[in-house]
Amino acid sequence: MLYVGRFGDIKGTSELVAAIPQIAARVPNVRFVIAGGLPASPRSHRRWLAKLQDAVPAEATLEYRGWLP
Numbered sequence: 625m626l627y628v629g630r631f632g633d634i635k636g637t638s639e640l641v642a643a644i645p646q647i648a649a650r651v652p653n654v655r656f657v658i659a660g661g662l663p664a665s666p667r668s669h670r671r672w673l674a675k676l677q678d679a680v681p682a683e684a685t686l687e688y689r690g691w692l693p
Contacts, residue, residue: 625654628692631672632661644679659689687692 631637648654662669680686
């Protein structure tokens, strides 16, 4: 599963975090690839990234690519 975008409630990041465990339960060995972030607010960026990491179960993979030009 691929997500590309700015982290934030308005961009659906909360829905993504909520969907990750459900997707992982249905798709064995799923790989989540996240590109984006919140470069203007490092504190909020770290908070969102922690939420994403916490949502991914051990049997799934999270690949975080960061903010891309």
